Amino acid sequence: MxxxxxxxxxxxxxxxxxxxxxxxxxxxxxxxxxxxxxxxGITLAEYDEMFETQDGVCAICELPSINCRLSVDHDHKTGKVRGLLCHPCNMSLGVYEKRKDKFEDYLRGI
Structure with a gap:
């Protein structure tokens, strides 16, 4: 070429x-x-292996992702891959991690 x-x-x-x-x-x-x-830092084969290990379901809610691939969840500080999540759980976890103190204060009744 x-x-x-x-x-x-x-x-x-x-x-x-x-x-x-x-x-x-x-x-x-x-x-x-x-x-x-x-x-x-993972290959598609590694993704597929994680998908099989999780039985094709989200690591949090344990529901299958419909019409789209499960998202790769990773620690934003270390970059370490933690598992595969559906879109709603991935978004919720992201919001929680950014505002963890606020959520914990609210749940404690402060």
Missing amino acids: AKYHKTQKGRTVVAKAKRKYKKTQKGKDKTVSDNMKWRY
Whole structure:
């Protein structure tokens, strides 16, 4: 493909081929895998292993995620992956972690 980059037409051909590839299942899987590796340091195979270990359900509510992939939960300070969560649990945990003191004060009745 490198030879195509020498002209504008070549660049256009390469860009078109990349867009077409990214629409294929293999291209989508590669994009997901690359994002997981970059963001969380895990491969798609490691994600699939975690998914199987959790029986395909959220680590908190134990419900299956419908119509979307379970989110990779990680400690924002250490970057360590903790498990897979459904979107509502992932969002709730994020809010709780940011406002933990406020939640605990409220629950204690202060």
